[in-house]
Amino acid sequence: MTFPVVGMVGGGQLARMTHEAGIPLGIRFKLLSDTPQDSAAQVVSDVVIGDYRDLATLRAFARGCDVITFDHEHVPVEHLRALEADGIPVRPGPAALVHAQDKGVMRARLGELGVPCPRNRIVADPADVTAFAAEGDGYPVILKTVRGGYDGKGVWVVRTEAEAAPPFAAGVPVLAEEKVDFVRELAANVVRSPHGQAVAYPVVESTQVDGVCDTVVAPAPGLGETLAGEAQRLALRIAAELGVVGHLAVELFETADGRVLVNELAMRPHNSGHWTQDGAVTSQFANHVRAVLDLPLGDPRPRARWTVMCNVLGGDYPDMYQAYLHCMARDPQLKIHMYGKDVKPGRKVGHVNTYGDDLAEVTERARHAADYLRGTITE
Template identity: 85%
Template sequence: MTHEAGIPLGIRFKLLSDTPQDSAAQVVNNVVVGDYRDLDTLRAFARGCDVVTFDHEHVPTEHLRALQADGVVVRPGPDALVHAQDKGVMRAKLDAIGIPCPRHRIVSDPADVAAFAAEGEGFPVVLKTVRGGYDGKGVWVVNSAEEAADPFKAGVPVLAEEKVDFVRELAANVVRSPHGQAVAYPVVESRQVNGVCDTVIAPAPDLEEHLALQATEMALTIAKELDVVGHLAVELFQTRDGRILVNELAMRPHNSGHWSMDGAVTSQFANHLRAVLDLPLGDPRPRAKWTVMVNVLGGDFPDMYPAYLHCMARDPQLKIHMYGKDVKPGRKVGHVNTYGDDLDDVLERARHAAGYLRGTITE
């Protein structure tokens, strides 16, 4: 999707890909297959690149520091990116700059989890390994010290957080360039199913203006204070008592911004590229009153083609984005965007298409 956004801008890619079958490797012209955890591979790859950027946060921080020391332009830089790689570092920094977060601290063992619970609202408590989590992986909700053994098995520090009493999840997406220009997309509502993003509504319906403003300001503050270059997605909780708390950070185009591909003047992918190349940023404003994104998950039928035909025929306005991945149950294999003036209609169309493609809706 980043390559797609780069074509009209005249931006040419070299891609470091795990396998030749990766989504991006199917469409980019210049592909190097290699392991992003190997510094020599990274060094050889980075040679000749004007700038190196990412579509995930898993490249080891120390390797990025080594590249930077070699003179490679890495954006976002490792000192920013570490906050999206390590939840412990992230929470400490957000505390330091006064950004509201769920109550939290690093815990050392199950007994310490019980102590953390006792310091606040009690169980349930959310436990997260500080590194390596993604789409609900590396996250546990535990109701007792006895249930809290698993997170400590990986040998990675564990962060305990209060289980926030939220009415919904929001996301504030902003993009910042090296000389400090920043743009903010409208705050969106993000609905998760089984810990995986399912639906995003842009803008978040019925969000009070002061909360939207607060969420946007928080994201812009984080981008500035962490010296983020590129896209920053700030996943947020809107609490029952009317507060906005930061859940997670991502420093790359993010699922909560996929709606922007068809719903905003400038997509998150285009603005991420413009930012990391220090080009002036594009207008992030919505093009429609409502835009809805629903993820397409793999279902029980590996061949989505008949469903794909059906969805295009049913809704000629539907925007389908398929990733070229093999279909496996529960795997994100694409998303659909719909837009229009009537939120109920826009939501129904997106849900129907995604459900039909997955096979959970058959008519």
């Protein structure tokens, strides 16, 4: 039997953990990475070092791959169309992926589908931002570059016309959105296969610090069954309408009047789904592998009543390995996932998962481990 080769474009931690999920299945991975030091390049045996923005490099990399997938959404869609024309399956395909690459395209398409979103439109200059603000409740307004933003980058909260000038300096289109007075942020993670099978994970609560995901609680505490079901159905509908194959994360705002609004889309494994490695029957990474290979999808149900994921960010304590002794002795059930990255202040270098029946206790365990590994606490 010949097992398939999955070509993964991007060498970050998502590729590293997706590769890990494919190992028990005997799936072979080929990686296109920027550098040999990238997170996934440290663990995948078949690594090509090259620029994903170069079509010739992509075509050479794709030879011998049965399917191409990604750990980021930045590959030019025209290159992906060329790979498809060469007969290489690309999952998710360019027609779907463009909605994760371009926030203007995403908002326009979701609007056509009647998906609930914050009020928005493309704006031409700071004066147009003021006009957009006046069409609603005034300032403040959220401005986003339509391409390239992540983890809070490329996003501004502006309160005056003068503050609205910097986003236009890059010379790329700018999207204006109303600043939603939300209760909390949620995420609905789903996975869809080429033949249309789909699964939905429990809706989670996501807490951001300085625009970066800090903590995820699964399932979202106090979220009613009706609204949770609505969020899952919305994510499944978006996946189907956009033709997504693989994992889709739908980031949501929960409003005070009991609605959900779509904030962002990600068509790859996502930080809000890292809890599934230890807290679900089948992880987001394993189901992404199954989906892109059109294998039957695995059970997304949780293994425990509560699972909490905390990101480990770099701080002033570079030798995290020395902290393992304390963390593992204090909590033998703790699950530590490190990415092989150099420790730099504020950089995501890993995450921890905890699970159990008492939410307060599970949260304290995760928070303590993440803070101890970072060096912000010492006992």
